[in-house]
Amino acid sequence: MTGKRANVFETKKRRMLTEILVSPFLDYEFMRRALVGSLALAVSGAPLGVFLILRRMSLAGDALSHAVLPGAAIGYLVAGLSLPAMTFGGLVAGLVVAAATGAASRFTTLREDASLAAFYLVSLALGVTLVSLRGSSVDLLHVLFGSVFGLDDSALIMLAGVSTLTLITLAVFYRALVVDTLDPLFLRQSSRFGELVPFIFLGLVVLNLVAGFQALGTLMAVGLIMLPAAAARLWTHELSIALALAAGVAAFCVYAGLVFSNETGAPTGPAIILAAGLVYFVSLIFGRAGGVLRLKPPRKHLEG
């Protein structure tokens, strides 16, 4: 008798879980689109984040994400809420700021971080001013935080295209990128392409930020790039594993964020980033390759 009741209860619970975790994606097309689009973004952005961290450029990604804003805003002013216009504007603005920062740190006495900070603060101010001059605060929120449930065909194709291009470029330039991060002088000394590698890398970062801002918004897109990467670095010393792990963590966070957002009505971008934040904090404590618990009194030491 009790066994049967427990069984019914189990079935009920299972159905409830299915309803929360699976049904939304079966029932609603906009959920499927949101999932596919942000998965594409997760899989290509997170490995870039791993390299950003290794190159000590974690904040550069943040700065570049702000730099995309005025370009998108100008696109918005010219063509309204049109994806191609805003994307193109954001892309141009991001690349200009990336190049200007590189040039400023090379030809002036300011270091790269100072130039980045300067450029992105100006960009952000410019972007917010431009958007609010013409549009409503709803538009501004849309640009800042994205609308992952509003992904149309062209947006999906762009996300998939950027993701594919990023992964292929990373695979082709993997050796160059590794050596440039590890020992840039060596790369410059032994290869003609050495000087180009940092620009190719920054170009990919900008591309992913621009692709991300439609889905998550400019401010949240960088979170999906950095947080899973930081979490992955806390679990492994092996670069190839860290890259795959970061992509996996990002994909999981996208899914968890979408489910949470669908259940509670919370905005999706922040929900995804909060999920990533949760994984990051758990990794900070339990991470086997850098977490806090690693500091507990070690097991008996080895012989040699």
Add this chain to the structure above:
Amino acid sequence: MTAAPASIRLVNLTLGYDRRPAVHHLEGEIAPGAALAVCGPNGAGKSTLLKALAGLLTPLGGRIERGGASAREAAYLPQLAEVDRSFPINVRDFVATGAMRRVGLFGRLDAAERARTTEAIARVGLAGTEDRPIDTLSGGQMQRVLFARLLVQDQRVILLDEPFGAIDEATTEDLLGLVAQWRAEGRTVVAVLHELDLARRAFPETLLLAREPIAWGETRAALCAENLARARAMSEAYDRQARECLRDEEASHAH
């Protein structure tokens, strides 16, 4: 090694940053197969000269003639601090990057290249550490790894920037053994050294630099007490009002 190495000629070479010379009007020739030590006080322009020889720095004046060879046909050992030792890469992969000139950025590491890597690691005495991440190595072990990469690079000109700084005696001896082998193979070795005794022992030729060349020649003669005193007197002062150097114009008027 490919064809017989050509000599490297420094013609009225001036190097520096922001128009400020770090090496001033240097003239000389590094013969093929030479073993040249570059000594001098801090700030004398030794590392700057090495960077220029490696093709990493464009001269402010004068030129470096390599007899048709490219600057990329030199293997350059940077100071230890210039390598990011926290990067997650193991010893084998790090040493294998030395094959870059042959396999390029995109080519495949074939069995011969992998064998070369393994052999280089064994020759610097690190056999068995292939799978260790480089951030677990001591300073001396890391220097051995960098030498293994030089072995894999297999270039006819080898440039070493402070190869024995902060390295214990045993490691120094082993690495000096490699330098001796390179000399026996007819390669050109140029090394920035702070340890004058090492220069006297292992390098027949020395350039004593204090921005201006103080002496260039047989090591014991170049490192005599009088020359060393002159090098020490080098002014490190940074003259804000420094005027344009007119030495080249004066020289051309004299002819």
